[in-house]
Amino acid sequence: MSNASHSETAEACARGEGTGPAHEPTPARDMALGGLAIRRLLPAPRRRLVGAWCFLDAFGPLSFETGKPMDVPPHPHVGLQTATWLLDGEVLHKDSLGCEETARPGTLNLMTSGRGIAHSEETPHAHSGRLEGVQLWVALPDSDRRAAPSFEHHPELPVVEAPGLRAIVILGSLGGRRSPGRAFSPIVGADLAVEPGATSTLPLETAFEHAVYPLRGAGCVGPAPLEPATLTYLGTGRSELELRAEAGGPLRLLLLGGAPFGETVLMWWNFVARTAEEIREAREDWQADRRFGEVKAYDGPRLDAPPFVARPAAR
Ligand code: MN
Numbered sequence: 001m002s003n004a005s006h007s008e009t010a011e012a013c014a015r016g017e018g019t020g021p022a023h024e025p026t027p028a029r030d031m032a033l034g035g036l037a038i039r040r041l042l043p044a045p046r047r048r049l050v051g052a053w054c055f056l057d058a059f060g061p062l063s064f065e066t067g068k069p070m071d072v073p074p075h076p077h078v079g080l081q082t083a084t085w086l087l088d089g090e091v092l093h094k095d096s097l098g099c100e101e102t103a104r105p106g107t108l109n110l111m112t113s114g115r116g117i118a119h120s121e122e123t124p125h126a127h128s129g130r131l132e133g134v135q136l137w138v139a140l141p142d143s144d145r146r147a148a149p150s151f152e153h154h155p156e157l158p159v160v161e162a163p164g165l166r167a168i169v170i171l172g173s174l175g176g177r178r179s180p181g182r183a184f185s186p187i188v189g190a191d192l193a194v195e196p197g198a199t200s201t202l203p204l205e206t207a208f209e210h211a212v213y214p215l216r217g218a219g220c221v222g223p224a225p226l227e228p229a230t231l232t233y234l235g236t237g238r239s240e241l242e243l244r245a246e247a248g249g250p251l252r253l254l255l256l257g258g259a260p261f262g263e264t265v266l267m268w269w270n271f272v273a274r275t276a277e278e279i280r281e282a283r284e285d286w287q288a289d290r291r292f293g294e295v296k297a298y299d300g301p302r303l304d305a306p307p308f309v310a311r312p313a314a315r
Helices: 278-287
Strands: 011-013 021-027 028-035 037-042 051-065 071-079 080-087 091-095 102-103 108-112 119-122 129-139 150-154 159-161 166-172 189-193 199-203 209-216 219-221 229-237 242-245 249-258 265-268 269-273
Touching: 051 080, 051 209, 051 249, 051 265, 071 278, 080 091, 080 102, 080 166, 080 189, 091 108, 102 108, 102 150, 108 119, 108 209, 108 249, 119 249, 159 199, 166 199, 166 249, 189 209, 219 249, 242 249, 269 278
Parallel strands: none
Antiparallel strands: 011 265, 021 229, 028 037, 037 051, 051 129, 071 119, 080 108, 080 129, 091 102, 091 119, 108 150, 159 166, 166 189, 189 249, 199 242, 209 229, 209 249, 219 242, 265 269
């Protein structure tokens, strides 16, 4: 997806530090991406990075009969990976490498931009009439961010099971199982389902920082009720997480975590960089049709970059 926020200046996302356990709920900000209403969870005003996770948008659930609720024309990315994870519906990805793949519930579309790629994301012609999911970005470490772009589609992902709990490992590793998606830093992304009324304990990597976002249903993390449309940052130093679903239905939540990233990144529009000069160059290359290639399979014009003003961002 494309960043719907139109700030003219870049946002500095300070490198993470191991702070110990925390409980910081941050409500979503409502935005629109074309005609699609989205909830922005990351970057948040107080919480810019969770491990290498640097961006989280949630959309849906919604039903439609005509039109395309998602239609994001070709746009560029640098310095990051994008992961599309759906609970319902379909999103068709097309990129400048010539890859074309439909994301569906339970499958992972993972794009590594490296030094530059362009892609589009849209509701395909053949669809279920429903859409619900999240779009995630992972910052690439400095050692890998200039690598060649690539795209992966993973129809099957490992599952971790515990009494009352089923976890799909989207990226990185959890409970000894590792996603086939290529990760560039120690990380975890998982879709957790807790049975109605169940209390379950999930083992965590103690050195990681973590955050949770409720996807469906209601329940608690530890003693605290999960607030809807809110990302709760949990800090580092937790060896396990107790999850409880209310008796009325299952709880489904997104777990994000990773080793504190250790690098301060600069985010603007669809770019994750380190300096304003890099962002200016990437923007100019996109506007001049250099570096990123063409999404030939997309029917329509590409996105224009918004204006960029290179000035130091407030910390
Ligand atoms: Mn995108």
